[in-house]
Amino acid sequence: MASYHREIRKWLGILLDKFFLEAAYDPKPLGLSLSQAYVLTQFPDGASLTEYIQFYRVKRSEALSQLDVLIKKGFVEKVEDPADLRRRKLLLTEEGKRLQAHLLHELEEKMEFILSGLSHNEEVGILKFISKINQLTVEKYKVNGGE
Secondary structure: OOOOHHHHHHHHHHHHHHHHHOOOOOOHHHOOOHHHHHHHHOOOOOEEHHHHHHHHOOOHHHHHHHHHHHHHOOOEEEEEEOOEEEEEEEEEOHHHHHHHHHHHHHHHHHHHHHHOOOOHHHHHHHHHHHHHHHHHHHHHHHHOOOO
């Protein structure tokens, strides 16, 4: 049976380049890196700092670094938790909510552009491929000491 790994890698690389490197999704004009934009699009509004760190499953220092940037740029703020004054909640500011909506809209628009010309059979094939990749990566993540 022939292996298409090399061809699949090539085309996945081309797709990612088009999507992320050729300004299909470029948050730089907004003053954000790709990782900062990702954090903003997925931001768990109202989370505690501990919940925020657990949500991203990254080192505490990395999560705090991303959070500091978003706070300094005025997209996120820390506010006292009315239920427990010792704790703080992380909330999107109005500017953060606008930027989040803008980024999500841009992302959705690019995804729709990519997916718009597919036939039903192509959609099914892609869905099966993504499902299999997801299944394999989840299994490998659990084997290596993940959750």
